[in-house]
Amino acid sequence: MSLATSASSGSDTATESLVSIHKAAQSTKEEIDHSTQIITEFGRENTKMCERLQxxxxxxxxxxxxxxxTKDMVKYMEWLSSRLEQKEMEL
Known part of the structure; x- marks a missing residue:
């Protein structure tokens, strides 16, 4: 009976360990899914920001x-004004 009890206890321990591993894996998967969603959202917002910056x-x-x-036009107008002043002086 001691062997059967020991085997049963070992089986229970293994089952508990497997359940814990499954819960940890499920939790990790949820965190990965959440992180992936955040990364995707960040990528979209980053693309929008790049477009705005462009x-x-x-x-x-x-x-x-x-x-x-405008500066070129001002220079041209100054030049034209000086030419007109020269023409007026010649007359």
Missing amino acids: NIVMVSEQHNQASKD
């Missing part, structure tokens, strides 16, 4: 070009 860069480049064009 739009900001594009607008900034357009503003820089507009500013350069």
Whole structure:
């Protein structure tokens, strides 16, 4: 009987261990699923942020070009004004 009791006790211990392992595996799977979801969400938000930053860069480049064009126009107007002054003096 002692052998049967020992075998039964060992079987119970093995069953408890397997149940614990199963619970730990299930918990790990849930954590992995949650982490994967967070990583996916982060990736989507990161992509959106990259698109926004690219739009900001594009607008900034357009503003820089507009500013350069304005400066060029001011230089041209100053040059034209000086030419007109010269013509007026010649008359």
